[in-house]
Amino acid sequence: MSRRRSxxxxxxxxxxxxGVIAVAGAILTAYLTITKLMGGEVSCGVEAAKTGATGCKSVLDSPYATVFGLPLSLLGFLAYISMVTFSLGPLFVKxxxxxxxxxxxxxxTWLLLLAGGTSMAIFSGYLMYILATKLQTLCYYCISSAIFSxxxxxxxxxxxxWEETGQIFFxxxxxxxxxLVGTLGVYAGVNGPTADSRTPIPVPNTQPQPPNGWNITTTSGGAEIALAxxxxxxxxxEYGTFWCPHCFEQKQLFGKEAFKEIDYxxxxxxxxxxxPQACVTAGIKSYPTWEIKGQVFRGxxxxxxxxxVSGYEGSMDFKYTMPVH
Structure with missing residues (x-):
């Protein structure tokens, strides 16, 4: 009598x-997607708010967080939902x-799980590389998603x-x-210089210190001063905060002389x-936010x-563009 194999x-x-891991990832990316589409701010914790840690927001507002005009988190949500379907489908389909x-x-479904899991892990690995080398900040949501993948x-x-060992290698x-090839293609425009780039803006690599944050290091041209x-x-x-990297980028675009002229x-x-009360009254949800002629421009x-958008008719010979990563 043969013994049944355990x-x-x-x-x-x-x-x-x-399935459980994929559901957790779907919940995380759904939260990020809804927050992004609603124009809200992701929660980075009470301590982060006190110390001015802006990694979560700065990463999720970066060019790397948008693919084909859609939030990257939305694509992540669809990927996690697919993994939920592939993993749990055979348990419910009789x-x-x-x-x-x-x-x-x-x-x-196992082959789809293998392909999906591998693709998500490789893509997340590339994003971790970008996080460490380009953005140089922490994003707990991004790291969590990478661990899930x-x-x-x-x-x-x-x-x-696996019946055929070659499957898990090939x-x-x-x-x-x-x-990897697709990812590099998608982000080719982000990693390369912009079409109209002239002088890149210095990007801060230190923590902002209250009350002033980072010191403006660019000098203004006549066009920047006239526009301001x-x-x-x-x-x-312009509404902003001293600890906001994008607010600093905005200051750098104008230069220290011109920024003094801005109603900040x-x-x-x-x-x-x-x-702060003026910001609450104005309904400011992200930084920086511009209010010009009754219109709101975020970022x-x-x-x-x-x-x-302001009807400025002076010199357009501006010195600086967005940072080149």
């Missing part, structure tokens, strides 16, 4: 484990009457007994190459000449854009 626990529980079809269904790939590989290698005076003359306002409202209680704005 099935390792990881083989029995791998699909539920993968094919007991057709064992051959059920086995095919399980085999195909790594675990998804790991549990997919060890979660079953498929990941092919998927990794395709993912024009904006103030028509009642335009400090929203952080720890900032110089702050007026760092190029001088050319501010000139167009």
């Amino acid at each position: 099935i390792p626990w990881i083989y029995r529980w791998s699909r539920p484990i993968i 094919l007991d009457n057709n064992k051959r079809l059920r086995k095919q269904f399980e085999d195909w 790594l675990f998804l790939m790991g549990f997919t590989i060890i979660g079953r007994e 498929i990941p290698i092919i998927v990794a190459m395709i993912t 005076k024009h904006l103030t003359a028509i009642g335009a306002k 409202i400090e929203c952080s209680p720890n900032g110089k000449n702050s007026d 760092t704005q190029l001088p050319k854009k501010l000139a167009e």
Whole structure:
């Protein structure tokens, strides 16, 4: 009488484990997507707000956080939902009457899990590289998602007994190459210089100190000063905080001489000449935010854009553009 072979626990529980991890990732990316689309701010914790740690927001507002005009978190949400479907689908779809079809269904979903997990892990790895070398800041949401992706790939590989060992080497290698080439193609425009770049803006690599934050290091040209005076003359306002990297970028675009002419409202209680209540009254949800002729413009704005929306008719010979990463 032959003894029935014992099935390792990881083989029995791998699909539920993968499903739980994917659900956690879907919840995280859904939160980021909804917050982004609603124009709100992600929560980085009470301590982060006190110390001015802006990694979460600065990363999620960076050019790397948008792909084909869509929030990257939305694509991440769709990827996690796909992993949920592939992992838990065979547990709920009853094919007991057709064992051959059920086995095919399980085999195909495992292959999709392997391809999906590998692609997500490689893409997340590239984003971690960008986080460390280009953005040089911390983003706990990004790191969490990268860990989820790594675990998804790991549990997919060890979660079953593969009949053909070559599958767990051949498929990941092919998927990794395709993912890496596609990722580099998508972000080619972000990593390269902008079409109209002239002088890159210095990017801070130190922590901002209250009440002033980073010192403006650029000098203004005549066009920047004229534009700043024009904006103030028509009642335009800029809302920001001393700890906001994008606010600093905006200051650098104008230069220290021109920025003195801007009607700037400090929203952080720890900032110089702050007026948090004015920011609350104006409904400011992100920094910087411009209020020009009754219109609201969120995020760092190029001088050319501010000139167009404000009706400025002076010199357009602006010195600086967005930072080149």
